[in-house]
Amino acid sequence: MENRIDHLAIIMDGNGRWAKGRGMPRLGGHEAGTRAARKIVEASKDRGISYLTLYAFSSENWRRPKEEVEGLFRILESFIDREIDRLMEGGVHLNVIGDLSKFPDVLREKILSTIEKSAVNSGIYLNIALNYGGRDEILRGVRRFLESGASLAGLSEESFSSCLDTSHMPDPDLLIRTGGEWRISNFLLWQLAYAEIYFTDILWPDFDEKALDDAISWFATRQRRFGMTPEQIEGKDTP
Numbered sequence: 659m660e661n662r663i664d665h666l667a668i669i670m671d672g673n674g675r676w677a678k679g680r681g682m683p684r685l686g687g688h689e690a691g692t693r694a695a696r697k698i699v700e701a702s703k704d705r706g707i708s709y710l711t712l713y714a715f716s717s718e719n720w721r722r723p724k725e726e727v728e729g730l731f732r733i734l735e736s737f738i739d740r741e742i743d744r745l746m747e748g749g750v751h752l753n754v755i756g757d758l759s760k761f762p763d764v765l766r767e768k769i770l771s772t773i774e775k776s777a778v779n780s781g782i783y784l785n786i787a788l789n790y791g792g793r794d795e796i797l798r799g800v801r802r803f804l805e806s807g808a809s810l811a812g813l814s815e816e817s818f819s820s821c822l823d824t825s826h827m828p829d830p831d832l833l834i835r836t837g838g839e840w841r842i843s844n845f846l847l848w849q850l851a852y853a854e855i856y857f858t859d860i861l862w863p864d865f866d867e868k869a870l871d872d873a874i875s876w877f878a879t880r881q882r883r884f885g886m887t888p889e890q891i892e893g894k895d896t897p
Protein backbone atom coordinates (compact mmCIF):
# COMPACT_ATOMS: atom_id res chain seq x y z
CA MET A 659 0.00 0.00 0.00
CA GLU A 660 1.27 3.46 -0.80
CA ASN A 661 2.21 5.68 2.12
CA ARG A 662 -0.29 8.48 2.47
CA ILE A 663 0.28 11.67 4.41
CA ASP A 664 -2.92 12.57 6.13
CA HIS A 665 -1.19 14.65 8.79
CA LEU A 666 2.13 16.46 8.33
CA ALA A 667 3.85 18.09 11.30
CA ILE A 668 6.75 20.52 10.97
CA ILE A 669 9.27 21.93 13.45
CA MET A 670 10.08 25.20 11.69
CA ASP A 671 13.62 25.75 12.96
CA GLY A 672 16.51 27.89 11.77
CA ASN A 673 15.04 31.39 11.43
CA GLY A 674 17.66 32.95 13.72
CA ARG A 675 20.61 31.38 11.89
CA TRP A 676 19.11 32.33 8.53
CA ALA A 677 18.99 35.97 9.67
CA LYS A 678 22.47 35.86 11.19
CA GLY A 679 23.87 34.56 7.90
CA ARG A 680 22.52 37.68 6.23
CA GLY A 681 23.65 40.10 8.91
CA MET A 682 20.03 40.71 9.89
CA PRO A 683 18.40 40.82 13.34
CA ARG A 684 16.75 37.53 14.42
CA LEU A 685 13.30 39.00 13.97
CA GLY A 686 14.02 39.42 10.26
CA GLY A 687 14.45 35.64 10.17
CA HIS A 688 11.09 35.12 11.88
CA GLU A 689 9.46 37.47 9.38
CA ALA A 690 10.97 35.48 6.51
CA GLY A 691 9.76 32.33 8.28
CA THR A 692 6.14 33.46 7.99
CA ARG A 693 6.56 33.71 4.20
CA ALA A 694 7.85 30.13 4.08
CA ALA A 695 4.91 29.05 6.23
CA ARG A 696 2.40 30.60 3.86
CA LYS A 697 4.01 28.84 0.91
CA ILE A 698 4.05 25.48 2.66
CA VAL A 699 0.40 25.74 3.74
CA GLU A 700 -0.62 26.19 0.10
CA ALA A 701 1.75 23.51 -1.16
CA SER A 702 0.48 21.04 1.45
CA LYS A 703 -3.09 21.67 0.42
CA ASP A 704 -2.18 21.18 -3.24
CA ARG A 705 -0.59 17.85 -2.32
CA GLY A 706 -3.75 16.56 -0.69
CA ILE A 707 -2.53 16.75 2.91
CA SER A 708 -5.54 17.11 5.22
CA TYR A 709 -3.86 18.26 8.44
CA LEU A 710 -0.78 20.44 8.79
CA THR A 711 0.67 21.21 12.21
CA LEU A 712 3.31 23.94 12.46
CA TYR A 713 5.40 24.43 15.61
CA ALA A 714 5.59 28.21 15.93
CA PHE A 715 6.30 28.88 19.64
CA SER A 716 7.24 26.32 22.26
CA SER A 717 6.52 26.46 25.97
CA GLU A 718 10.31 26.81 26.38
CA ASN A 719 10.62 29.73 23.95
CA TRP A 720 9.56 32.10 26.78
CA ARG A 721 13.20 31.75 27.88
CA ARG A 722 14.31 33.90 24.94
CA PRO A 723 15.04 37.61 25.35
CA LYS A 724 11.91 39.65 26.01
CA GLU A 725 12.38 41.67 22.79
CA GLU A 726 12.40 38.49 20.70
CA VAL A 727 9.27 37.07 22.38
CA GLU A 728 7.42 40.38 21.96
CA GLY A 729 8.64 40.64 18.38
CA LEU A 730 7.34 37.14 17.65
CA PHE A 731 3.90 38.10 18.98
CA ARG A 732 3.89 41.24 16.80
CA ILE A 733 4.85 39.18 13.75
CA LEU A 734 2.10 36.67 14.50
CA GLU A 735 -0.47 39.42 14.90
CA SER A 736 0.42 41.10 11.62
CA PHE A 737 0.55 37.69 9.92
CA ILE A 738 -3.08 37.12 10.91
CA ASP A 739 -4.12 40.62 9.77
CA ARG A 740 -2.32 40.22 6.48
CA GLU A 741 -3.25 36.64 5.72
CA ILE A 742 -6.84 36.27 6.95
CA ASP A 743 -8.40 36.95 3.52
CA ARG A 744 -6.01 34.61 1.77
CA LEU A 745 -6.60 31.90 4.40
CA MET A 746 -10.34 32.21 3.91
CA GLU A 747 -10.04 32.13 0.11
CA GLY A 748 -7.71 29.14 0.35
CA GLY A 749 -10.22 27.20 2.44
CA VAL A 750 -7.92 27.01 5.46
CA HIS A 751 -9.52 25.89 8.71
CA LEU A 752 -7.32 27.36 11.42
CA ASN A 753 -6.79 25.80 14.83
CA VAL A 754 -4.32 26.26 17.68
CA ILE A 755 -2.79 23.67 19.97
CA GLY A 756 -1.01 24.76 23.14
CA ASP A 757 -1.90 27.00 26.03
CA LEU A 758 -3.12 30.35 24.79
CA SER A 759 -4.03 31.54 28.27
CA LYS A 760 -0.60 33.13 28.75
CA PHE A 761 -0.78 35.13 25.53
CA PRO A 762 -1.55 38.88 25.48
CA ASP A 763 -5.34 39.37 25.54
CA VAL A 764 -5.58 41.23 22.23
CA LEU A 765 -3.59 38.59 20.36
CA ARG A 766 -5.53 35.74 21.97
CA GLU A 767 -8.85 37.32 20.99
CA LYS A 768 -7.63 37.87 17.45
CA ILE A 769 -6.53 34.23 17.16
CA LEU A 770 -9.80 32.92 18.61
CA SER A 771 -11.96 35.01 16.34
CA THR A 772 -9.94 33.92 13.28
CA ILE A 773 -10.37 30.30 14.33
CA GLU A 774 -14.10 30.84 14.63
CA LYS A 775 -14.36 32.59 11.27
CA SER A 776 -12.38 29.90 9.46
CA ALA A 777 -14.33 26.99 10.94
CA VAL A 778 -16.54 26.87 7.82
CA ASN A 779 -13.50 26.02 5.63
CA SER A 780 -12.55 22.50 4.73
CA GLY A 781 -9.61 22.82 2.28
CA ILE A 782 -6.88 22.05 4.82
CA TYR A 783 -6.82 21.95 8.60
CA LEU A 784 -3.98 24.20 9.77
CA ASN A 785 -2.91 23.68 13.32
CA ILE A 786 -0.50 26.19 14.78
CA ALA A 787 1.33 25.11 17.93
CA LEU A 788 1.59 28.17 20.17
CA ASN A 789 2.99 28.10 23.68
CA TYR A 790 2.96 24.39 23.03
CA GLY A 791 4.92 21.77 24.94
CA GLY A 792 4.26 18.04 24.72
CA ARG A 793 4.68 17.54 28.46
CA ASP A 794 2.46 20.50 29.26
CA GLU A 795 -0.20 19.14 26.90
CA ILE A 796 -0.10 15.72 28.54
CA LEU A 797 -0.51 17.26 32.00
CA ARG A 798 -3.41 19.43 30.78
CA GLY A 799 -4.86 16.25 29.28
CA VAL A 800 -4.63 14.46 32.62
CA ARG A 801 -6.43 17.38 34.25
CA ARG A 802 -9.14 17.32 31.60
CA PHE A 803 -9.57 13.58 32.05
CA LEU A 804 -9.96 13.88 35.83
CA GLU A 805 -12.24 16.92 35.59
CA SER A 806 -14.54 15.07 33.17
CA GLY A 807 -15.38 12.79 36.07
CA ALA A 808 -14.22 9.71 34.15
CA SER A 809 -13.24 6.72 36.26
CA LEU A 810 -9.81 5.10 36.22
CA ALA A 811 -11.38 2.01 34.67
CA GLY A 812 -12.27 4.16 31.67
CA LEU A 813 -8.65 5.21 31.11
CA SER A 814 -7.37 3.95 27.76
CA GLU A 815 -5.14 5.24 24.99
CA GLU A 816 -8.28 6.23 23.14
CA SER A 817 -10.06 7.99 25.99
CA PHE A 818 -6.87 9.79 26.99
CA SER A 819 -6.15 10.87 23.38
CA SER A 820 -9.52 12.55 23.36
CA CYS A 821 -8.35 14.77 26.24
CA LEU A 822 -5.36 16.09 24.29
CA ASP A 823 -5.31 19.27 22.18
CA THR A 824 -5.26 17.10 19.03
CA SER A 825 -8.35 15.10 20.06
CA HIS A 826 -10.12 15.27 16.71
CA MET A 827 -7.08 14.65 14.48
CA PRO A 828 -5.17 11.60 13.31
CA ASP A 829 -1.56 11.24 14.57
CA PRO A 830 1.09 12.76 12.27
CA ASP A 831 2.38 10.40 9.58
CA LEU A 832 5.47 12.49 8.87
CA LEU A 833 7.44 14.94 11.02
CA ILE A 834 9.84 17.31 9.28
CA ARG A 835 12.41 19.29 11.25
CA THR A 836 14.35 21.95 9.41
CA GLY A 837 17.47 23.71 10.67
CA GLY A 838 19.81 20.76 11.13
CA GLU A 839 19.03 19.72 14.74
CA TRP A 840 18.12 16.10 15.38
CA ARG A 841 15.70 16.43 18.26
CA ILE A 842 12.01 16.71 19.02
CA SER A 843 12.16 19.73 21.39
CA ASN A 844 9.04 18.75 23.33
CA PHE A 845 6.80 18.59 20.23
CA LEU A 846 3.79 16.21 20.09
CA LEU A 847 5.39 13.65 22.41
CA TRP A 848 2.30 11.44 22.53
CA GLN A 849 1.18 11.81 18.91
CA LEU A 850 4.56 11.15 17.25
CA ALA A 851 4.67 7.55 18.53
CA TYR A 852 4.77 6.10 15.00
CA ALA A 853 5.58 9.09 12.81
CA GLU A 854 8.38 8.88 10.26
CA ILE A 855 10.93 11.58 11.09
CA TYR A 856 12.77 13.61 8.46
CA PHE A 857 15.60 15.97 9.37
CA THR A 858 16.98 18.50 6.93
CA ASP A 859 19.75 21.10 7.24
CA ILE A 860 17.70 23.59 5.24
CA LEU A 861 16.88 26.63 7.39
CA TRP A 862 13.14 27.22 7.67
CA PRO A 863 12.95 30.47 5.60
CA ASP A 864 14.59 28.57 2.71
CA PHE A 865 12.21 25.59 2.92
CA ASP A 866 10.17 25.59 -0.30
CA GLU A 867 7.96 23.35 -2.46
CA LYS A 868 10.97 21.45 -3.79
CA ALA A 869 12.21 20.75 -0.24
CA LEU A 870 8.71 19.60 0.72
CA ASP A 871 8.59 17.27 -2.27
CA ASP A 872 11.98 15.80 -1.30
CA ALA A 873 10.62 15.01 2.17
CA ILE A 874 7.45 13.50 0.70
CA SER A 875 9.51 11.34 -1.70
CA TRP A 876 11.65 10.11 1.19
CA PHE A 877 8.50 9.31 3.17
CA ALA A 878 7.16 7.29 0.24
CA THR A 879 10.17 4.94 0.48
CA ARG A 880 9.63 4.10 4.17
CA GLN A 881 8.06 0.86 5.24
CA ARG A 882 5.77 1.59 8.17
CA ARG A 883 5.56 -1.53 10.31
CA PHE A 884 3.79 -0.50 13.53
CA GLY A 885 5.54 -3.30 15.40
CA MET A 886 4.96 -6.03 12.82
CA THR A 887 7.58 -7.86 10.74
CA PRO A 888 8.51 -6.77 7.19
CA GLU A 889 7.05 -10.06 5.92
CA GLN A 890 3.72 -9.39 7.57
CA ILE A 891 3.58 -5.96 5.98
CA GLU A 892 4.60 -7.27 2.56
CA GLY A 893 2.08 -10.11 2.82
CA LYS A 894 -0.61 -7.57 3.50
CA ASP A 895 0.35 -5.62 0.42
CA THR A 896 -0.01 -8.46 -2.05
CA PRO A 897 -3.62 -8.92 -3.08
Ligand code: IPE
Binds near residue numbers: 670671672676730837
Ligand atom coordinates in the same frame (compact mmCIF):
# COMPACT_ATOMS: atom_id res chain seq x y z
C1 IPE B 1 12.57 28.72 14.95
O1 IPE B 1 13.74 29.39 14.61
C2 IPE B 1 11.45 29.65 15.31
C3 IPE B 1 11.12 29.69 16.74
C4 IPE B 1 11.59 28.90 17.65
C5 IPE B 1 10.19 30.72 17.16
P1 IPE B 1 14.80 29.78 15.72
O2 IPE B 1 14.49 31.13 16.23
O3 IPE B 1 14.90 28.72 16.75
O4 IPE B 1 16.13 29.81 14.83
P2 IPE B 1 17.55 29.28 15.25
O5 IPE B 1 17.41 27.84 15.64
O6 IPE B 1 18.04 30.13 16.38
O7 IPE B 1 18.37 29.44 14.00
Ligand code: IPE
Binds near residue numbers: 669715719
Ligand atom coordinates in the same frame (compact mmCIF):
# COMPACT_ATOMS: atom_id res chain seq x y z
C1 IPE C 1 11.72 24.34 18.45
O1 IPE C 1 12.80 25.12 18.08
C2 IPE C 1 10.49 25.18 18.63
C3 IPE C 1 9.98 25.80 17.42
C4 IPE C 1 10.39 25.61 16.19
C5 IPE C 1 8.85 26.68 17.64
P1 IPE C 1 13.85 25.65 19.16
O2 IPE C 1 14.87 26.41 18.41
O3 IPE C 1 13.15 26.35 20.26
O4 IPE C 1 14.44 24.28 19.73
P2 IPE C 1 15.75 23.99 20.57
O5 IPE C 1 15.74 24.92 21.74
O6 IPE C 1 16.92 24.26 19.67
O7 IPE C 1 15.67 22.55 20.94
Ligand code: MG
Binds near residue numbers: 671
Ligand atom coordinates in the same frame (compact mmCIF):
# COMPACT_ATOMS: atom_id res chain seq x y z
MG1 MG D 1 16.03 27.04 16.94
